[in-house]
Amino acid sequence: MPESASENTAAASAATSSAASSATSAAASSATPAAASSATPAASSATPVPDTAFGGAVSRGGASGATIRLENLTKRYPGNPMPAVDNVSMEIKAGEIVIFVGPSGCGKSTTLKMINRLIEPTSGRIRINDEDVTDMDPVKLRRKIGYAIQASGLFPHMTVAENIALVPKMAGWPRTRVRDRVEEMLDLVGLDPREFHGRYPRQLSGGQQQRVGVARALAADPPVLLMDEPFGAVDPITRDHLQDELIRLQHELRKTIVFVTHDFDEAIKLGDRIAVLRERSHIAQFDTPEAILTNPTDDFVSGFVGAGAALKRLNLTRVRDVAIAEFPTVGVDDPLQSVFDRLRQGPHNELLMLDRRGRPYKWLRRGDLARAKGSLARAGQLVQDTVTRDATLRDALEAVLTDSGGRAAVTGRRGEYIGVVDMETLMNSVHELLEADRLAAIEHQHQLEELHHDRTERELEGFGG
Amino acid sequence: MSFWEYLTTRRQQLLTDAFQHASAVFQCMVVATALGVLIAVLSYRSTWAGNLAITSTATFLTVPSLALIGLLIPVVGLGVAPTVIALTLYGLLPIVRNAIVGLRGVDPSLVDAAKGIGMSHTARLLRVELPLAWPPILTGIRVSTQMLMGIAAIAAYASGPGLGNEIFRGIASLGSANAVNQVLAGTLGIVVLALLFDAAYVLLGRLTIPRGIRA
Numbered sequence: 221m222p223e224s225a226s227e228n229t230a231a232a233s234a235a236t237s238s239a240a241s242s243a244t245s246a247a248a249s250s251a252t253p254a255a256a257s258s259a260t261p262a263a264s265s266a267t268p269v270p271d272t273a274f275g276g277a278v279s280r281g282g283a284s285g286a287t288i289r290l291e292n293l294t295k296r297y298p299g300n301p302m303p304a305v306d307n308v309s310m311e312i313k314a315g316e317i318v319i320f321v322g323p324s325g326c327g328k329s330t331t332l333k334m335i336n337r338l339i340e341p342t343s344g345r346i347r348i349n350d351e352d353v354t355d356m357d358p359v360k361l362r363r364k365i366g367y368a369i370q371a372s373g374l375f376p377h378m379t380v381a382e383n384i385a386l387v388p389k390m391a392g393w394p395r396t397r398v399r400d401r402v403e404e405m406l407d408l409v410g411l412d413p414r415e416f417h418g419r420y421p422r423q424l425s426g427g428q429q430q431r432v433g434v435a436r437a438l439a440a441d442p443p444v445l446l447m448d449e450p451f452g453a454v455d456p457i458t459r460d461h462l463q464d465e466l467i468r469l470q471h472e473l474r475k476t477i478v479f480v481t482h483d484f485d486e487a488i489k490l491g492d493r494i495a496v497l498r499e500r501s502h503i504a505q506f507d508t509p510e511a512i513l514t515n516p517t518d519d520f521v522s523g524f525v526g527a528g529a530a531l532k533r534l535n536l537t538r539v540r541d542v543a544i545a546e547f548p549t550v551g552v553d554d555p556l557q558s559v560f561d562r563l564r565q566g567p568h569n570e571l572l573m574l575d576r577r578g579r580p581y582k583w584l585r586r587g588d589l590a591r592a593k594g595s596l597a598r599a600g601q602l603v604q605d606t607v608t609r610d611a612t613l614r615d616a617l618e619a620v621l622t623d624s625g626g627r628a629a630v631t632g633r634r635g636e637y638i639g640v641v642d643m644e645t646l647m648n649s650v651h652e653l654l655e656a657d658r659l660a661a662i663e664h665q666h667q668l669e670e671l672h673h674d675r676t677e678r679e680l681e682g683f684g685g
Numbered sequence: 686m687s688f689w690e691y692l693t694t695r696r697q698q699l700l701t702d703a704f705q706h707a708s709a710v711f712q713c714m715v716v717a718t719a720l721g722v723l724i725a726v727l728s729y730r731s732t733w734a735g736n737l738a739i740t741s742t743a744t745f746l747t748v749p750s751l752a753l754i755g756l757l758i759p760v761v762g763l764g765v766a767p768t769v770i771a772l773t774l775y776g777l778l779p780i781v782r783n784a785i786v787g788l789r790g791v792d793p794s795l796v797d798a799a800k801g802i803g804m805s806h807t808a809r810l811l812r813v814e815l816p817l818a819w820p821p822i823l824t825g826i827r828v829s830t831q832m833l834m835g836i837a838a839i840a841a842y843a844s845g846p847g848l849g850n851e852i853f854r855g856i857a858s859l860g861s862a863n864a865v866n867q868v869l870a871g872t873l874g875i876v877v878l879a880l881l882f883d884a885a886y887v888l889l890g891r892l893t894i895p896r897g898i899r900a
């Protein structure tokens with residue numbers, strides 16, 4: 221890549237807010253120096269070089285992501301004349317989640333495993349933070365790259381704690397620090413350290429095993445995390461939870477994550493950018509989920525996107541991004557009279573009752589009071605479904621539809637009440653989103669036309685002069 | 686003389702023979718285990734090397750033990766040496782075979798994970814593959830031991846130690862007063878030893894097979 225970073229003043233911020241970088245990737249990754257120097261203000265994705273070198277000092281608050289660059293990677297398996305991965309080049313920015321999605325056997329895993337050299341490339345180079353790691357000692361390389369796989373890959377003869385402690389121990393951390401780290405990691409992936417510390421993998425559910433797998437991969441705080449269909453073997457509900465957890469984790473950690481899946485919906489939900497791969501790992505489209513949904517480059521990609529693109533769009537926005545409204549609440553232990561008073565006199569004709577731990581419990585309407593007869597034990601409607609701030613609008617819509625009142629309670633990490641979302645907010649957000657997508661698509665089209673126009677003009681001038 | 690009287694009068698001799706028998710089998714098992722696991726570790730990754738190791742150790746078993754000891758005497762002389770060599774060779778097969786099968790049977794995704802998190806070759810072998818292959822290896826060791834218990838009796842033919850001496854003496858003097866007692870004492874002694882060893886292996890399994898993979 222040429223160092224054409226002059227316009228790229230806000231390099232650091234570009235690295236973290238990948239949403240800002242729509243529609244630049246495919247051009248950037250395949251751009252030859254000549255093409256890049258032509259006037260394409262959109263393609264300003266010259267690598268922002270993070271201040272910590274790969275494998276350099278683990279900075280305050282942990283190592284955040286590193287840039288990964290694949291250059292003309294090719295893999296031929298012996299005995300097969302066709303390469304399994306054919307000349308793949310792409311750039312993955314520090315701190316983003318890139319998803320490889322494509323049909324089974326298209327070379328996703330092979331491409332992924334070349335990054336940590338579990339599979340040695342036949343040709344091509346891999347750079348992490350500008351350091352060429354293609355010839356580096358693979359064992360050293362892998363200790364700086366977290367790795368999580370489908371079957372969780374936990375060693376059945378070691379306890380949960382022993383599994384998580386493996387990499388920090390190999391890295392030579394002192395014993396007390398390893399012990400603290402194990403607790404911290406269990407906490408991070410939402411498992412109670414006291415309960416799970418000494419368990420063996422077979423004493424865990426599939427989802428719990430997967431959490432431990434992720435904890436192990438992150439234990440030594442690697443800047444890069446590779447995940448090969450990590451949630452492929454768990455049931456849909458658990459998978460959904462694990463995906464939400466991964467999103468939450470990534471909010472905190474800002475690793476560079478490369479994630480392989482064959483499930484396009486998973487790709488949309490998790491990816492900052494998605495690489496849709498066709499056979500031999502050829503990149504069909506490498507772009508933000510929004511751009512792929514609204515602007516698939518060809519029939520292969522649209523085939524993969526499948527039906528219901530507008531609905532899938534709901535998966536791209538999270539509850540935290542839309543307005544969460546306040547709602548009047550009362551506690552279960554509040555005196556009956558004060559509950560009555562609030563309902564009768566307040567502006568609202570409905571209240572949300574929270575349980576002793578501050579979690580949404582019941583919706584209480586004015587009409588319910590008439591039937592209450594001195595006790596609220598039977599009055600009101602139990603809260604059916606809640607959503608977290610990391611839930612997608614699709615989940616929120618689902619919850620709103622399930623909960624008869626046209627709104628759903630939003631909860632925090634421990635299930636505590638935060639606010640509510642209602643149908644109106646959702647509708648407005650969706651309209652705004654679709655409108656914005658439409659504008660972006662038009663702009664994209666304009667840019668392409670301009671580019672084309674520029675080029676034709678220059679060619680004409682060339683002939684004239 | 687009744688069998689019981691025989692046992693009490695010859696107690697000292699019998700105990701010494703039994704101890705030497707057990708000791709010979711035990712020591713040969715230690716050597717066979719070390720050698721067998723080493724052969725397996727060196728060969729399991731390659732299809733042909735692993736199969737060669739299994740076939741060649743199996744070949745020893747087809748040679749009758751008496752013949753093998755007979756062939757060894759001109760080379761290494763009488764006494765302990767031919768006994769130890771023969772027992773070790775016979776003991777190899779079950780261990781080599783089970784170790785290779787066990788190591789090859791380790792879930793490939795676990796090997797992949799071990800590599801992927803940055804374990805070196807040695808670490809992978811010592812911390813993941815061998816512990817996971819340990820239950821079948823231990824089974825191989827048990828089978829080997831049972832086999833060697835019987836084969837060790839033949840060693841008396843080469844003036845080796847053990848309960849075989851009792852049996853051979855009985856066979857040599859068939860028809861005499863104590864002949865049957867001698868054969869019986871030697872045979873029963875071997876059976877008792879075999880049972881004791883087996884009990885020890887059950888205990889060893891309890892102590893060494895990690896809880897997470899115990900059946």
Ligand SMILES: Nc1ncnc2c1ncn2[C@@H]1O[C@H](COP(=O)(O)OP(=O)(O)O)[C@@H](O)[C@H]1O
Nearest residue numbers: 297298304322323324325326327328329330331
């Ligand atoms: N170890 C191997 N030896 C030979 N061919 C392989 C090997 N691993 C994968 N392949 C082949 O390479 C292609 C890509 O495989 P893979 O990367 O696993 O695909 P995906 O992960 O996208 O399903 C497939 O056609 C597969 O058969």
Ligand SMILES: [Mg+2]
Nearest residue numbers: 328329330448
């Ligand atoms: Mg795969």
